[in-house]
Amino acid sequence: MLGNNKLLKSLTVKGLSSMRCLPDLSGLQLLGELYISHCEALKTCPDLSPSLKELNIINCPALQIESARLPCVVESLWIDDVKAFVVDDTLWSNKLSFLHIDNVPEFVQLPVNFLRNNMHLRTIKIEKCPQFEGFLASNEEEIRSSPDSPPPPSSSSYCVKTLVLRDCPSILGLQLQGFVQLRDLRVVGCKGFQSLEGLQSLRNIRSLWIGRYSEELNDFPFLEMGGHLISSLRFLDIYGWSRLKSLPEQIQHLSRLEFLYIDDFDGMENLPDWLEKLTSLETLRNLMHLPSANAMRKLTSLRRLKIRSCPLLEERCKPPKKRCGLCSGSSEWHKISHISEVDLGSELSDSEDEDNSSSLSRLVKKMRSNVC
Numbered sequence: 001m002l003g004n005n006k007l008l009k010s011l012t013v014k015g016l017s018s019m020r021c022l023p024d025l026s027g028l029q030l031l032g033e034l035y036i037s038h039c040e041a042l043k044t045c046p047d048l049s050p051s052l053k054e055l056n057i058i059n060c061p062a063l064q065i066e067s068a069r070l071p072c073v074v075e076s077l078w079i080d081d082v083k084a085f086v087v088d089d090t091l092w093s094n095k096l097s098f099l100h101i102d103n104v105p106e107f108v109q110l111p112v113n114f115l116r117n118n119m120h121l122r123t124i125k126i127e128k129c130p131q132f133e134g135f136l137a138s139n140e141e142e143i144r145s146s147p148d149s150p151p152p153p154s155s156s157s158y159c160v161k162t163l164v165l166r167d168c169p170s171i172l173g174l175q176l177q178g179f180v181q182l183r184d185l186r187v188v189g190c191k192g193f194q195s196l197e198g199l200q201s202l203r204n205i206r207s208l209w210i211g212r213y214s215e216e217l218n219d220f221p222f223l224e225m226g227g228h229l230i231s232s233l234r235f236l237d238i239y240g241w242s243r244l245k246s247l248p249e250q251i252q253h254l255s256r257l258e259f260l261y262i263d264d265f266d267g268m269e270n271l272p273d274w275l276e277k278l279t280s281l282e283t284l285r286n287l288m289h290l291p292s293a294n295a296m297r298k299l300t301s302l303r304r305l306k307i308r309s310c311p312l313l314e315e316r317c318k319p320p321k322k323r324c325g326l327c328s329g330s331s332e333w334h335k336i337s338h339i340s341e342v343d344l345g346s347e348l349s350d351s352e353d354e355d356n357s358s359s360l361s362r363l364v365k366k367m368r369s370n371v372c
Contacts, residue, residue, distance in 0.1 A: 006030070014038055022046040036060060045069055053095070057082060075120070079104060087111060094118060100125040109136040115158040115178070125164040132168045165190060176202060188212050188239055194221045205232050211239030212264060220248050234258045240265035252277050275299070289313070289332070296335040305336055306343040314344045
């Protein structure tokens with residue numbers, strides 16, 4: 001039946017829980033978009049339209065996908081909750097610009113040659129893949145697993161601008177020398193991670209998300225903040241773990257940093273006074289005390305302060321109230337009273353966060369105007 005729809009451009013296959021295989025789709029010459037989801041018994045991927053540009057496969061836990069069977073003109077590939085994704089060392093798509101692989105138990109590696117040869121690839125997101133080891137070539141030249149891995153040849157250059165590795169416990173390290181165009185790097189929740197080489201050489205990096213590594217580590221296994229990183233980085237989201245008692249001191253050298261998010265530093269009670277060197281601090285979590293009042297006032301560009309999941313600090317930062325003509329303020333309020341927007345509140349759900357944060361901010365502004 002599908003073979004007779006020669007003009008079909010988009011196809012969605014959803015909820016066929018007992019279907020083991022799809023019909024041959026190679027005859028649909030105009031098919032540009034294919035969405036397959038919630039087909040729990042589906043085991044193999046059919047022959048696909050040679051004109052397919054967007055492929056999304058979600059919640060097909062028995063499905064095994066081989067890159068060699070994918071059309072060479074695919075531009076966007078989203079794979080989520082399938083059994084396996086096997087990528088060989090050949091250039092199976094020279095048009096791919098977006099690659100997202102999520103929750104694939106038997107996805108092990110991406111070939112280095114695939115990165116080198118695909119000049120259109122801009123975004124790679126790999127999440128919750130327990131066996132993923134990194135980027136590996138057939139000759140064992142690697143930019144992944146071992147902290148002692150050699151760097152790629154200087155002639156290697158990848159066009160990737162966003163690289164996300166999240167909750168992949170088998171990747172031990174990453175070489176960044178070839179990622180010359182990288183702007184957004186996120187390596188979070190990879191419990192075996194030990195080495196990130198070449199971070200300071202990235203000329204275009206703007207956003208960095210790091211942390212939530214092994215609970216056995218007493219400090220970050222890497223954090224070189226020299227080179228181009230000092231002048232280019234604008235956004236840092238750093239995740240800690242229970243053993244960490246303080247922020248890495250290297251952060252103080254990021255003098256052009258505009259946004260700093262601090263998450264999951266459960267063992268840290270105080271922010272360091274060297275934060276005065278940073279230009280804009282937006283989010284604090286799991287703290288008891290701010291830096292000194294003098295350090296806070298040196299943050300002359302700071303316009304917005306958010307405090308989440310820090311009940312003790314939230315209590316200390318509440319604006320003073322009028323009581324019988326007198327002002328009774330909280331112990332930390334004087335440190336932040338000069339900031340134009342202060343957002344206090346416990347951790348919110350995703351659906352509530354946007355609406356509630358604006359209302360809380362307005363409330364704090366109103367309370368500030370009533371302070372004598």
